[in-house]
Amino acid sequence: MVAETFMVEVAFALPHKQRVVAVEVRQGTTARQAVALADLPQLFPEVPSSTFEQAPLGIFSKVLRQPDTETLREGDRVEVYRPLQIDPKAARLERARRQASGQ
Template sequence: MAADAFTVEVAFALPHKQRLVAVEVHKDTTARQAVALANLSSLFPEIPSTTFEQAPLGIFGKALRHPESTTLRAGDRIEVYRPLQIDPKAARLERAKRQASG
C-alpha cells in the first residue's frame, strides 16, 4: 500500500443480498470515485450500472450533499442508497387510510 493510500468500505444492499467491498484509495479520492472503484455493477448485475453512478451516497448513515467533491478518510464506509419505491408521505397516507377503514 502506498504511503498516502488507505482503505475504505463501500456498502450496497438489496432486501435479499448485501455486499461490503474494501477499496484502497488515495487521500484525494471522492466518495463517488470510491463507489466506481468498488465495481458494484459486477456484484449486482440485476441493477443498472447508472444506479451506482447517480445514486445518493452517505458515510456512516449521514447523507452526502456533494458526493462528487467529498473526500474520504481512512476507515470510512460509503453507503450507496437505493431509490425509494414509494414516497414516505404517500406510504403514511395509505397506512392511515387502511387503519381508518379497518
C-alpha cells in the same frame, strides 16, 4: 513520490442481498470515485449501473451533499442509498386508509 493509499469500505444493500466491499484508495479520492472502484454493478447485476453513478451517498449514515467532491479518510464507509420505491408520505397515507377501513 508515491501517493499514500488507505482502505475504505463501500456498502450497498437490497432487501435480500447486502455487500460491503473493501477498496484501497489514494489520498484525495472522492466518495463517488470509491463507489466506481468497488464495481458494484458486477455484484448487483439486477440493478441498473446508472443507479450507482447517480445514487445519493453517505459516510456512516450521514448523507453527503456533494459526493463528487467529498474526499475520504482512512476507514470511512461509503454507503450507496437506493432510490425510494414509494414516497414516504404516500405510504403513510395508504397505511392510514387501510387502518381506517379495518384492513
